[in-house]
Amino acid sequence: MKKLMIGNEALARGLFEGGCRFISSYPGTPSTEITEFAAKNDAITCEWAPNEKVACEAAFGAALAGVRSACAMKHVGLNVAADPLFTLSYTGVNAGMVICVADDPAMHSSQNEQDSRHYAIAAKVPMLEPADSAEALAFAKRAYQLSEDYDTVVLFRTCTRIAHSQSIVEEGEPLPIPEKPYEKNIAKYVMMPGNAKKRHPFVEERTAKLTALAETTDFNREELVEGATVGVICSGTAYQYVKEVAGDKVSILKLGLVNPLPVERIKNFAKDLSRVIVCEELDPVIETHCNNIGVTVEGKSLFSMIGEFSQNTVAKALGLPVKEGFALDETIPVRPPVMCAGCPHRGMYYTLSKNKITVIGDIGCYTLGAVAPLSAVDSTLCMGASVSGIHGFNKATDNKNAKKTVAVIGDSTFMHSGITGLVNIAYNASNSTVIILDNSITGMTGHQQNPTTGYNIKGDPAAKIDLETLCHAVGIERVRVVDPYDLAACDKVLKEELQYEGPSVIISRRPCVLLKSVKTKPALVIDPDKCRTCKMYMKLGCPAISIKNGKAKIDATLCVGCGVCEQLCHFDAIGENK
Amino acid sequence: MTVKTTNIMIVGVGGQGSLLASKLLGRLLVDEGYDVKVSEVHGMSQRGGSVVTYVRFGDKVTSPIIDEGEADFIVSFEKLEGARYASYLAKDGKIIVNTQQIDPMPVITGVATYPTDILEKLAAKGASIDSFDALAIAEKAGSSRAVNIALMGRLAKYLTIPYEKWLNAIKNTVAPKFVALNETAFSLGYNA
Numbered sequence: 001m002k003k004l005m006i007g008n009e010a011l012a013r014g015l016f017e018g019g020c021r022f023i024s025s026y027p028g029t030p031s032t033e034i035t036e037f038a039a040k041n042d043a044i045t046c047e048w049a050p051n052e053k054v055a056c057e058a059a060f061g062a063a064l065a066g067v068r069s070a071c072a073m074k075h076v077g078l079n080v081a082a083d084p085l086f087t088l089s090y091t092g093v094n095a096g097m098v099i100c101v102a103d104d105p106a107m108h109s110s111q112n113e114q115d116s117r118h119y120a121i122a123a124k125v126p127m128l129e130p131a132d133s134a135e136a137l138a139f140a141k142r143a144y145q146l147s148e149d150y151d152t153v154v155l156f157r158t159c160t161r162i163a164h165s166q167s168i169v170e171e172g173e174p175l176p177i178p179e180k181p182y183e184k185n186i187a188k189y190v191m192m193p194g195n196a197k198k199r200h201p202f203v204e205e206r207t208a209k210l211t212a213l214a215e216t217t218d219f220n221r222e223e224l225v226e227g228a229t230v231g232v233i234c235s236g237t238a239y240q241y242v243k244e245v246a247g248d249k250v251s252i253l254k255l256g257l258v259n260p261l262p263v264e265r266i267k268n269f270a271k272d273l274s275r276v277i278v279c280e281e282l283d284p285v286i287e288t289h290c291n292n293i294g295v296t297v298e299g300k301s302l303f304s305m306i307g308e309f310s311q312n313t314v315a316k317a318l319g320l321p322v323k324e325g326f327a328l329d330e331t332i333p334v335r336p337p338v339m340c341a342g343c344p345h346r347g348m349y350y351t352l353s354k355n356k357i358t359v360i361g362d363i364g365c366y367t368l369g370a371v372a373p374l375s376a377v378d379s380t381l382c383m384g385a386s387v388s389g390i391h392g393f394n395k396a397t398d399n400k401n402a403k404k405t406v407a408v409i410g411d412s413t414f415m416h417s418g419i420t421g422l423v424n425i426a427y428n429a430s431n432s433t434v435i436i437l438d439n440s441i442t443g444m445t446g447h448q449q450n451p452t453t454g455y456n457i458k459g460d461p462a463a464k465i466d467l468e469t470l471c472h473a474v475g476i477e478r479v480r481v482v483d484p485y486d487l488a489a490c491d492k493v494l495k496e497e498l499q500y501e502g503p504s505v506i507i508s509r510r511p512c513v514l515l516k517s518v519k520t521k522p523a524l525v526i527d528p529d530k531c532r533t534c535k536m537y538m539k540l541g542c543p544a545i546s547i548k549n550g551k552a553k554i555d556a557t558l559c560v561g562c563g564v565c566e567q568l569c570h571f572d573a574i575g576e577n578k
Numbered sequence: 579m580t581v582k583t584t585n586i587m588i589v590g591v592g593g594q595g596s597l598l599a600s601k602l603l604g605r606l607l608v609d610e611g612y613d614v615k616v617s618e619v620h621g622m623s624q625r626g627g628s629v630v631t632y633v634r635f636g637d638k639v640t641s642p643i644i645d646e647g648e649a650d651f652i653v654s655f656e657k658l659e660g661a662r663y664a665s666y667l668a669k670d671g672k673i674i675v676n677t678q679q680i681d682p683m684p685v686i687t688g689v690a691t692y693p694t695d696i697l698e699k700l701a702a703k704g705a706s707i708d709s710f711d712a713l714a715i716a717e718k719a720g721s722s723r724a725v726n727i728a729l730m731g732r733l734a735k736y737l738t739i740p741y742e743k744w745l746n747a748i749k750n751t752v753a754p755k756f757v758a759l760n761e762t763a764f765s766l767g768y769n770a
Binding site for chain 1: 591592593604605608613614615616617618619620625626627628639640641642643645646647648649658659661662664665666667668669671680681682683684685686687688689690691692693696699700703704705713722
């Protein structure tokens with residue numbers, strides 16, 4: 001039956017049909033739904049791990065035990081899982097293993113625009129890249145055979161426009177899964193120097209064999225146009241754009257196995273063409289390879305390394321006409337993402353902003369605390385960097401600014417990689433104040449459970465990490481809990497903990513307002529007779545309040561009655577609709 | 579005869595329910611036998627930011643996105659967002675706009691102003707506009723959250739898919755207890 005599926009759903013289906021029976025992942029846009037869709041299939045054991053390194057190693061353990069496995073992550077997640085990846089390349093696998101990695105060109109929901117193909121090259125493992133949902137299913141289904149035939153983990157790359165684009169897919173039958181009983185093999189799986197020295201030549205031989213595969217495999221294909229003098233080498237979404245604007249004009253070498261790349265096949269494709277163009281988003285990986293093998297191509301002289309492509313990008317580069325729409329002379333104000341009305345983070349950020357605190361931030365919805373008018377966040381680097389970063393910030397300056405500095409980190413991010421930073425604060429003793437913004441869910445990626453929520457990926461009850469106990473256990477004596485809807489309490493606790501000479505943790509605790517389990521209150525109203533348009537509410541950056549006809553007005557479709565603005569109003573103008 | 583690819587953009591503010599609208603539309607078009615691609619973005623941009631979904635259908639669809647000058651229809655859940663994506667509207671395209679105004683944060687904080695008469699200015703450039711108050715219609719149907727289905731009702735007027743097929747797709751897409759409400763919103767949007 002034909003179904004419309006996002007790439008992530010199709011990929012999950014392909015993994016299942018290919019024999020995957022264990023998936024461990026950490027959520028990350030745009031990869032999250034791979035694991036969520038797989039979790040709906042009871043044949044696969046699916047888990048949210050605390051981070052990508054744990055996920056990757058759990059998947060390795062499953063493969064070692066003889067179970068075809070996978071893990072899924074966003075591009076920056078692979079940085080976290082890079083440690084197991086590079087040595088997994090040496091050990092190889094018992095049952096097959098696939099690491100799905102989703103790049104985010106244009107940074108729709110990411111902090112950088114790194115190109116995951118570099119990992120495949122650096123770790124010397126094969127990488128597959130589909131161009132739509134049907135290919136995501138087909139490639140994933142074949143990935144385990146590739147993994148087991150060549151004794152290697154397989155990287156499976158997507159990008160936002162594959163992961164989150166729906167196209168038509170036909171589900172197939174699951175393949176029979178060969179038995180792979182666990183067998184002790186110290187020389188293969190214990191990577192100490194003596195063994196690793198013997199495995200490295202295997203890795204190089206494997207690359208040579210995979211390159212030979214790339215010359216003939218149907219993961220790669222030529223789409224030749226009779227009489228064409230121009231050829232384009234491309235993969236993934238770039239292929240779709242080329243096909244759309246010039247599919248009838250240029251010959252195409254469409255790559256599905258994007259590492260290692262073929263040599264003779266590219267030379268052969270190029271030999272009768274007057275012009276060969278490489279169309280690839282992000283870095284010039286294929287282009288560099290072509291240069292290395294002596295095939296003259298044009299690539300980044302025509303295309304940007306920045307952002308996503310589109311059909312017009314390709315049309316312009318190929319000198320083809322592009323369409324035009326309507327141009328308004330008006331300046332359209334930007335509409336950046338903002339914290340939701342009723343977001344529990346807002347009260348704490350307002351308190352930090354009011355007290356002019358330096359905030360070492362982290363990755364999640366709460367990164368939006370950096371957006372005006374709160375403008376509360378001073379730095380955001382990567383998962384966990386708030387807790388580690390504040391220690392260096394304070395310790396290196398002899399705690400000079402410690403009474404004006406905090407780290408903020410969400411509950412899920414704290415589980416991911418905040419704990420080790422907190423251990424460091426306690427062990428190496430800085431006067432750091434860490435605020436855990438505990439909204440009882442992994443918010444930004446769309447509400448995934450984590451070890452602090454008490455539920456697993458299926459929504460079944462699970463062991464619940466108690467944050468207070470955990471903080472105490474790593475050596476933090478002072479742990480305070482505060483409700484971020486209570487501005488007076490936030491202010492009091494913040495001031496007390498900043499004054500304290502030593503490490504402390506404030507848990508700012510209230511569930512995400514978008515959770516179905518959260519009961520919201522009716523929208524508040526502003527009494528126009530009492531409102532003096534002092535604009536005090538503006539300091540909150542709440543999307544539900546704005547000025548209409550000279551008076552502040554609350555949008556009843558957005559307001560959830562959190563009452564934070566009510567606490568700020570000096571004129572008693574905000575209250576329940578009576 | 580090959581069917582030319584039709585391009586529909588759904589634009590709005592994160593949280594307005596555009597994902598459900600594109601789900602409904604996608605499912606309907608597949609049932610009608612078209613090749614379909616739907617592309618949207620999840621994650622941070624959904625948090626009250628400007629969001630856009632591309633829906634393309636025809637005999638064979640390649641690119642998952644719609645580029646400038648290509649949209650046959652833009653369904654805009656909010657006035658300013660319609661104006662923002664005007665460059666994507668084909669010269670002979672139609673833009674369906676909910677006249678609701680949702681102030682973006684720079685307007686709320688006073689560093690920018692919400693442009694006045696923006697739809698009139700777009701019309702003066704020659705764009706074909708169909709604007710109406712979808713929020714009022716949704717509220718009349720029983721919930722302000724039904725804006726998305728009211729707008730789909732309006733879009734249905736311009737497509738050749740039979741009315742009953744839309745109602746069927748609504749039944750298959752929304753939770754059972756909201757079917758009646760959404761059918762009303764759809765019908766009011768269609769006839770508005």
